[in-house]
Amino acid sequence: MNGKQELTESLAGLALFADLRGPEIEAIADPDWERRFAEGERVLRKGFSGSGFYVILEGEAFVEIEGREPRSLRRGDFFGEVSTLLGSNPAADVVARTQLRCLEIPGPNLEGFLLEHPRVMLRMLQTVTRRLQDLLG
Amino acid sequence: VTSAPFPPGDYPVVVVGSGPGGLQTSHCLTRLGIGHAVISRDDAPAGMFRQFPIFQRLLSWSKPDAPCRAGTREYEWYDHNSLVSDDPEFQALVPQFMDRAYMVPSREEIERGLAAFAERANVRVRYGCEWTSTRREDDGRLTLVTTDGEYSCQAAVFALGVTEPWKSPIRGIEQVPHYAETKAPREYRDRSVFVVGKRNSAFEIADGLLPWARQIVLGSPRPVQTAVIALASVRVRYLQPYEDWSLGGGTFALDVAIDRIERRGDRWLVAGEGTTQPGAFELEVDDVIAATGFSTPLQDLPELGVSTVSQGRIPALTAFWESVGAPGVFFAGNATQGAAGLRKHGIGGSSAAVHGFRYNARVLARHIAERLGAPVPRETVARADLVPFLTGELTRAPELWAQKAYLARVVYQDGETDVLPLADFVDRPRAGCIAATIELNAEGAVYPVVYTVERDVEEHVLPPHRLNDFDGEEYRRELEACL
Numbered sequence: 001m002n003g004k005q006e007l008t009e010s011l012a013g014l015a016l017f018a019d020l021r022g023p024e025i026e027a028i029a030d031p032d033w034e035r036r037f038a039e040g041e042r043v044l045r046k047g048f049s050g051s052g053f054y055v056i057l058e059g060e061a062f063v064e065i066e067g068r069e070p071r072s073l074r075r076g077d078f079f080g081e082v083s084t085l086l087g088s089n090p091a092a093d094v095v096a097r098t099q100l101r102c103l104e105i106p107g108p109n110l111e112g113f114l115l116e117h118p119r120v121m122l123r124m125l126q127t128v129t130r131r132l133q134d135l136l137g
Numbered sequence: 138v139t140s141a142p143f144p145p146g147d148y149p150v151v152v153v154g155s156g157p158g159g160l161q162t163s164h165c166l167t168r169l170g171i172g173h174a175v176i177s178r179d180d181a182p183a184g185m186f187r188q189f190p191i192f193q194r195l196l197s198w199s200k201p202d203a204p205c206r207a208g209t210r211e212y213e214w215y216d217h218n219s220l221v222s223d224d225p226e227f228q229a230l231v232p233q234f235m236d237r238a239y240m241v242p243s244r245e246e247i248e249r250g251l252a253a254f255a256e257r258a259n260v261r262v263r264y265g266c267e268w269t270s271t272r273r274e275d276d277g278r279l280t281l282v283t284t285d286g287e288y289s290c291q292a293a294v295f296a297l298g299v300t301e302p303w304k305s306p307i308r309g310i311e312q313v314p315h316y317a318e319t320k321a322p323r324e325y326r327d328r329s330v331f332v333v334g335k336r337n338s339a340f341e342i343a344d345g346l347l348p349w350a351r352q353i354v355l356g357s358p359r360p361v362q363t364a365v366i367a368l369a370s371v372r373v374r375y376l377q378p379y380e381d382w383s384l385g386g387g388t389f390a391l392d393v394a395i396d397r398i399e400r401r402g403d404r405w406l407v408a409g410e411g412t413t414q415p416g417a418f419e420l421e422v423d424d425v426i427a428a429t430g431f432s433t434p435l436q437d438l439p440e441l442g443v444s445t446v447s448q449g450r451i452p453a454l455t456a457f458w459e460s461v462g463a464p465g466v467f468f469a470g471n472a473t474q475g476a477a478g479l480r481k482h483g484i485g486g487s488s489a490a491v492h493g494f495r496y497n498a499r500v501l502a503r504h505i506a507e508r509l510g511a512p513v514p515r516e517t518v519a520r521a522d523l524v525p526f527l528t529g530e531l532t533r534a535p536e537l538w539a540q541k542a543y544l545a546r547v548v549y550q551d552g553e554t555d556v557l558p559l560a561d562f563v564d565r566p567r568a569g570c571i572a573a574t575i576e577l578n579a580e581g582a583v584y585p586v587v588y589t590v591e592r593d594v595e596e597h598v599l600p601p602h603r604l605n606d607f608d609g610e611e612y613r614r615e616l617e618a619c620l
Contacts, residue, residue: 021410022394023393023409023411023412024412026412027358027360027392027412027413031447031450034446036444036446038455038462042564045479045563046593047595048479048563048596049596050479050542050576106482106579107483108482108578
């Protein structure tokens with residue numbers, strides 16, 4: 001299978017990028033941003049500086065917070081935005097439950113990326129707001 | 138009859154490839170006393186450097202005379218092209234062949250330096266033996282089928298380079314010559330040339346054709362990050378075409394998603410759509426070159442479970458450069474970039490270059506030796522010497538500076554010390570151990586980071602130093618506080 005086409009198509013199918021034109025998606029499909037993790041590998045590490053923003057393309061992961069039920073993450077879900085946007089260290093580990101394929105937008109690139117793609121920012125804001133609503137019941 | 142070494146048969150380890158990655162791995166395995174075979178389809182050492190880069194000049198730096206004596210560990214810092222050894226005789230060989238016309242060696246100079254390493258360190262290789270397919274046996278061993286017969290092993294190290302011409306999926310690109318098929322520069326005299334790609338090889342072509350071509354246009358979807366380039370080792374190639382662009386000299390770097398390339402008589406039409414600036418794009422040119430990169434020639438390894446990243450071009454690897462999906466299948470050399478590490482602040486290691494992967498090979502050889510149950514000698518640091526030892530390493534260790542936030546100096550609880558991938562250290566915490574790294578943030582600041590293990594791994598970021606001297610009293614105090 002052709003990796004580039006696959007990466008582009010995989011991104012085009014995600015709600016987060018649904019408003020982008022084809023060429024814009026191609027520009028995001030940066031081979032350097034494609035990451036693959038083995039089952040059980042940590043993707044986000046609690047307490048470490050310099051983390052990034054991840055969007056799951058394939059596979060499952062979970063958020064590990066002590067004393068809480070692990071929250072599952074699957075294709076289309078994203079994580080790492082809190083530490084990246086606030087410049088803080090992640091408050092939880094995110095671990096690959098299966099072999100996992102992600103798009104990683106490096107921390108220092110996220111702000112510029114969102115400013116260049118305001119529709120992605122809006123979709124992200126909607127998801128984060130929904131999470132907050134769920135949390136507040 | 139001259140007998141080629143390593144006839145087909147059973148070996149603990151088989152190394153495939155005789156480029157810098159294969160030579161370095163074999164040398165390190167030999168120093169550890171690990172029996173292994175080395176096979177190569179080539180007929181001489183040096184791998185891709187027997188042919189590339191196409192314009193015969195490397196991007197990576199070596200300084201023949203430096204503040205440290207050639208042959209010492211400290212000197213490795215100033216020489217990004219030689220292989221490394223604990224025997225000074227085999228150290229710093231590439232600068233010996235440099236004519237000093239440039240700070241970077243020519244293709245031929247590094248080829249001679251690598252060949253000298255193979256000869257002096259007696260790295261034996263079965264040349265002209267091509268690996269053709271692979272099998273996993275029921276007992277877990279691997280069988281490598283070659284043109285000379287079958288090799289069976291517990292672990293295979295593929296040092297294949299990232300050397301197979303690769304083209305992005307654009308309609309009509311099949312008929313476009315690849316970077317590897319670029320003609321002599323004079324053939325492009327007074328012609329307009331479209332180069333597909335805006336990475337190293339695209340800019341290398343642009344740089345090489347500047348004195349000949351009338352117009353050079355580089356095109357790919359993503360914009361070039363000029364601020365990053367200015368600090369990268371590739372700037373030699375990148376910035377020259379950029380200067381031509383700023384002078385209005387006929388060079389352009391466009392952000393376009395190319396949709397199709399087709400023949401128009403004896404010319405070419407390149408068509409697509411803008412990415413950073415929307416709008417249709419069409420250009421007629423005399424020549425097109427696909428500088429779309431290379432891939433690792435994995436052959437049938439994906440059938441054994443080897444998965445990939447980077448558009449299928451690079452194997453996805455664990456912290457110790459083992460395939461994520463195929464145990465016992467290791468990689469050395471350029472493909473070790475498939476182990477991304479922590480990528481803190483979005484910055485990866487230097488595993489795609491000799492000065493990074495030579496250290497990966499050393500760590501890999503020790504890891505394989507341990508896997509095979511062989512003793513791996515380690516130095517010991519007394520508790521009283523721990524702090525000065527670590528501040529010294531942070532200031533001078535070439536491994537830590539070449540592989541920032543990727544390789545770490547680790548001291549175990551019993552005082553034994555080693556260099557390990559940082560990702561392994563933080564994800565498999567061993568109580569009472571300590572790791573030290575040199576790291577870099579997005580602003581370009583360089584600073585030491587210390588990792589201690591209580592229940593979890595704790596990160597201690599130390600401040601940068603104006604002269605990168607972390608060996609002073611201030612840092613010793615900081616380190617003592619972390620411990």
